Amino acid sequence: MTPAARISAAIEVLEDLIQRRRPAADALKDWGLSRRFAGSKDRAAIASLVYDALRRKASSAHVMGSETPRALMLGMLARQRGLDLEQIAALFTGEHHAPAPLESEEVDRLVALSLADAPDWVRADVPEWLWPGFASAFGPDAVAEGEALAGRAPIDIRANRLKTTRDRLAGELGHATPEPGAWSPDALRFQPGIDGRGPSLQAEPSFFAGGFEIQDEGSQLVTLLAGAKPGQTVIDLCAGAGGKTLALAALMANSGCLFATDLDARRLAPLHERLARSGASIVEIRIPRSRGHEPLAEIEGQADLVLVDAPCTGSGTWRRNPDAKWRVRPGALAERVRDQAEVLARAARLVKPGGRIAYITCSVLPEENDAAIEAFLGRNAGFATVPPAEILASEHGDFSLLARFATGRGLQLSPRRTGTDGFYLACVRRGD
Numbered sequence: 305m306t307p308a309a310r311i312s313a314a315i316e317v318l319e320d321l322i323q324r325r326r327p328a329a330d331a332l333k334d335w336g337l338s339r340r341f342a343g344s345k346d347r348a349a350i351a352s353l354v355y356d357a358l359r360r361k362a363s364s365a366h367v368m369g370s371e372t373p374r375a376l377m378l379g380m381l382a383r384q385r386g387l388d389l390e391q392i393a394a395l396f397t398g399e400h401h402a403p404a405p406l407e408s409e410e411v412d413r414l415v416a417l418s419l420a421d422a423p424d425w426v427r428a429d430v431p432e433w434l435w436p437g438f439a440s441a442f443g444p445d446a447v448a449e450g451e452a453l454a455g456r457a458p459i460d461i462r463a464n465r466l467k468t469t470r471d472r473l474a475g476e477l478g479h480a481t482p483e484p485g486a487w488s489p490d491a492l493r494f495q496p497g498i499d500g501r502g503p504s505l506q507a508e509p510s511f512f513a514g515g516f517e518i519q520d521e522g523s524q525l526v527t528l529l530a531g532a533k534p535g536q537t538v539i540d541l542c543a544g545a546g547g548k549t550l551a552l553a554a555l556m557a558n559s560g561c562l563f564a565t566d567l568d569a570r571r572l573a574p575l576h577e578r579l580a581r582s583g584a585s586i587v588e589i590r591i592p593r594s595r596g597h598e599p600l601a602e603i604e605g606q607a608d609l610v611l612v613d614a615p616c617t618g619s620g621t622w623r624r625n626p627d628a629k630w631r632v633r634p635g636a637l638a639e640r641v642r643d644q645a646e647v648l649a650r651a652a653r654l655v656k657p658g659g660r661i662a663y664i665t666c667s668v669l670p671e672e673n674d675a676a677i678e679a680f681l682g683r684n685a686g687f688a689t690v691p692p693a694e695i696l697a698s699e700h701g702d703f704s705l706l707a708r709f710a711t712g713r714g715l716q717l718s719p720r721r722t723g724t725d726g727f728y729l730a731c732v733r734r735g736d
């Protein structure tokens with residue numbers, strides 16, 4: 305397919321997902337199934353166009369004075385991909401499956417690219433109804449933070465300390481030009497190409513040998529700051545596919561007991577294979593048998609650390625999933641806040657006196673971060689927050705600079721602040 309034909313296809317996919325309010329991944333899959341002629345490179349390029357258009361949906365619509373998929377595509381090509389008017393006109397010719405030629409108003413708008421009278425939520429590309437929370441999280445930096453969350457994400461990997469070192473891995477993956485992460489001692493970072501695609505890391509021999517896992521550096525950092533130590537009893541209560549379980553096992557140097565569970569047993573399935581690859585031998589997976597069954601009942605009140613990687617809106621990962629940004633609804637936020645309270649209550653029963661709960665979200669919304677911790681503290685008099693300075697005093701490195709990102713109860717990372725996804729971490733200690 306020509307570049308212009310790919311743009312037409314991406315506009316078609318955007319029409320489908322907007323009209324039928326369906327996830328971008330589903331619309332892209334259906335498009336591919338009914339157009340077998342498109343090769344894998346075409347599909348990847350079309351997906352990248354669609355996701356890039358969604359990143360700046362509100363601001364592109366404002367600049368172009370229209371919300372049509374064509375307008376979103378034009379705004380994105382000019383603002384995200386930096387194409388000038390001539391380059392865009394050369395693609396929009398109307399010939400051989402190319403989109404129709406530019407109209408005079410489109411030309412005027414592409415020349416002006418004006419956001420002069422746009423409200424802050426539009427400049428930030430944050431849904432209007434989420435703006436009050438977002439703005440209160442970041443204050444005067446909120447627009448710049450929203451812009452950074454509308455960018456593309458790099459690909460980060462975590463070197464598995466149980467099998468290798470970051471330096472050795474950097475040598476093995478040198479052809480893909482990794483850079484060391486700025487914060488996590490185990491992180492290597494790869495930048496995506498112009499088309500948004502990164503290197504095929506999961507096809508590398510060192511991946512099959514368990515040398516690394518794909519994991520955002522922010523996720524690595526909050527797991528490290530949770531403070532698990534070798535020899536301890538640690539619970540990963542919302543383990544899902546086990547991204548943090550694997551990191552915890554490495555930080556604990558395969559010594560102690562690490563229990564991994566999840567409300568949804570199906571989500572734990574990939575963890576078995578990942579564990580085998582990683583060489584982590586201290587992990588015991590506990591499957592809940594029914595709703596309300598506590599698979600860790602016999603160790604209630606005994607854990608040194610309970611890690612709660614809470615279900616959340618995922619607003620901190622909008623760079624990786626721009627579709628989710630516009631699909632999240634008020635009801636879903638309220639539901640996540642209820643889930644967070646439920647899982648924290650469970651963690652409170654499992655942690656031992658003097659032990660710690662590390663509460664993590666990949667969200668930047670205060671409703672599911674500081675407010676969730678305050679509500680928990682209001683219901684649980686025997687717990688107190690661990691001050692940021694104490695969280696950051698880690699044996700794994702000097703993290704004192706992160707104190708700038710302290711919130712009322714925890715720490716807030718973000719693409720603009722730390723170059724990571726927008727992770728939140730708060731630690732609460734149970735009184736002795």
Ligand SMILES: C[S@@+](CC[C@H](N)C(=O)[O-])C[C@H]1O[C@@H](n2cnc3c(N)ncnc32)[C@H](O)[C@@H]1O
Pocket residue numbers: 541542543544545546547548549565566567568571613614615616643646647650
């Ligand atoms: C953010 S995801 C976990 C991601 C995972 N820890 C990782 O690093 O790959 C949140 C998980 O919480 C689980 N969950 C939701 N409510 C829960 C509850 N009350 N107790 C335990 N897990 C819960 C969800 O099934 C989901 O897998």
